[in-house]
Amino acid sequence: MVNRGIRHALENDFTAKGSMAKFAQSLAGEYHINGAHARTAMGVSLSLAKGYRRKLRKGKKSKVPYVFKPFLRADDATFHITPETGLVRLSLRNGEWASFDVKLSNYHVEFMGQGKIKQLILNDRKAVFAVEKEIPEQYQLTSILALDTNERSLDGVSLTSECVVPVSAPYPDVSVIQHRYFTRRRKLAKKKCNDRRVWRKLASKEGRRERNRVSQRLHLMSKGLVELAARERSAIILEDLSLPKGGGRGKRMRRRLSSWPYREIHRQIEYKAEERGVPIIKVDPRYTSKTCPRCGDIKRRSRVGQVFECGKCGWRLDRQINAGLNICKTALVQLSKQAEMRGLGGLRLDPDALANDTMILLYAPDNAGAHGVSGRSGSTGQLNVSR
Template identity: 30%
Template sequence: MFLTKTVILKIANPDNDLVETMKKYSDGMNYASEIVFDKGKPISAMKLQQEVYPYLRETLKLKSQMSCNIPRQVAGCYKTLKKQKKVKWQKVEFSPSSMTFSYKRDFVIDEDTVKITTINGRKAYSILNYDYAKQYFDGSWKYQASKVVKQRDGNYYFHLCVGKEIPDKELTDASTFMGIDVGMNYLAVASTTDRKCSFFAGGEIKNLRNQYKSMRKRLQSKGTLSAKRMLKYISGKEKRLMRDVNHTISKEIVKFAIEKGISVIGLEDLTGIRDSTLSKVSKKRRHNHSSWAFRQLQTFIEYKAKEVGIITHYVDPSYTSQTCIRCNHISKNNRNRLSFRCEKCDYANNADLIGAMNIEHKTRDYRYILKSQGCLSATQTNA
């Protein structure tokens, strides 16, 4: 299994060469973007490179590797756009706030310095190395394509992408399981095989998002240019808030899993669930439902768990909040908002906790199915 991480390091002494290189890089991205947009459909990175490479090298004076990175990024961006069925074909515009570099060809790095290829040659920049980041310079990690990013505060950061092989773990060898139910009342609820549980509250975040919602409503009614700028600012601030919260919650969940000796964390496969359930949600709650970063939280849990050797497995989310964990009776009447009471056996509990229990149960069942199939195959082979 290959584990990847992005380590963010502040560049202490950015200069005009770096700024100008990023500007020319974004100019090249926009030039390539316009060519793809005019064609009305995505094209391969190789074909795009053939069309834009001379301009990038001769007019913009970009280095050869940069001139290869640009068509790959732009082609990939439009392929992703095409896959999003609800998004219309549109021209993608790039700002001079991010630039991709290839390891060794465009940059080399150590604990204190990153040497970057600019339009005026290779230059050394000091980086502020943090205690948590020093582990990624011990020689066990491989450096990959990385980025320089200009943040809203005007500072420049090097987003170093690192990776390394870690031992694979088989789900069939697991013995301890935990299910995670994600939601808006509680950001997450965890339940283990031996019924240890933990609630990760989201009430404060919900209140903050309601405040943002009220602000958006007032600004949208004004419709002025300054109001639109503020709307964009609020949107970015809200996304950063959710990202920080999801990082914190995922860290706490994985810590809880380590403490309980968990081998596998079960999560709901939420692919497509946002669109399929949106019509069932009242208009008043639709914004929260559609914009809540459930999948982001799951992704953070997944990669943090992988780092410490815990497997993650996704299960079918059907009826996890409607199934009685005691008698397996399924009914939408079993759940009433935050409460769960089985109409058949009268078992009662918190509805989100019931969801986490059922996810853990489905994950454990899947392990036994795999185990039994393996045994069957071995028996047939020996026969």
């Protein structure tokens, strides 16, 4: 139905759901199914056709989309789930229902109880339930948490009306795990180089394990971070990392950067923040690691070492905290341009007031080592603040 819908929409230049209603009805009659299924299918068709048109407009090469894998998207009028038993009933056609069981954990049941179950997406492997939740009301901000994303931690400053302190949310295990799996895959590739089928199977298994282990640690970090921000009524400031870093570096460095899961880190923080009503502000990351927060001098040419040193005014600070400080500064400028400061009018950033001897950890990373990795990894000493 989706494939026929795409062609129908393109042939007749239809872009609105209303114009597809008649076609949906005829499809439902032809296949003897619930009309609502045909209507949601036409919704999918329209969005695929929209993407195709956009590509054509931009002059990109594109084929008319075709869906190969069977799936079903059902809206809440056509299915019903009992979370306690996991029984799903799905309407096929007038008076006829299909039913199946899904395995639900306590977490699933609790999550489903928090909102209205709006949509079911079913394919040959899994069932996805979309739950509609109310967006919590945004609170009056009292502080901001500006964080620079680094390979092993998020570092930056927490700014309240009383003080500014360096903070850090470390995830040292992540790069260790990634390196371990990288060497393992290399070894495996050598060993199984004469059997592609076995190699592909083993490699995908290893890749899955790596992703799971990395994202588990990131989830712990992002959860702790967002909970703290919600408790302290802070806004979280992150860099807008839509531009990839990593031109002009060595091969090894590029590999490390491209496997660096910053997008996943930001994605997790963003969706968790949205759930909790924590505002996220994104700032331009240019020169954040090369600017002096005190006098504003930018070291365009020279490299910045572990410690940032300003040639003009003699400011010295750990480079990662320094970047966080600059992100905080940019965010304050950006916020002051907005009509309402949302209660942040009293915040001033004075780099000299930075308490230099206390580093506050934003969550307890010890829990992350439950599977025995942290002992070998955490000793990088990158997080010391020195001035």
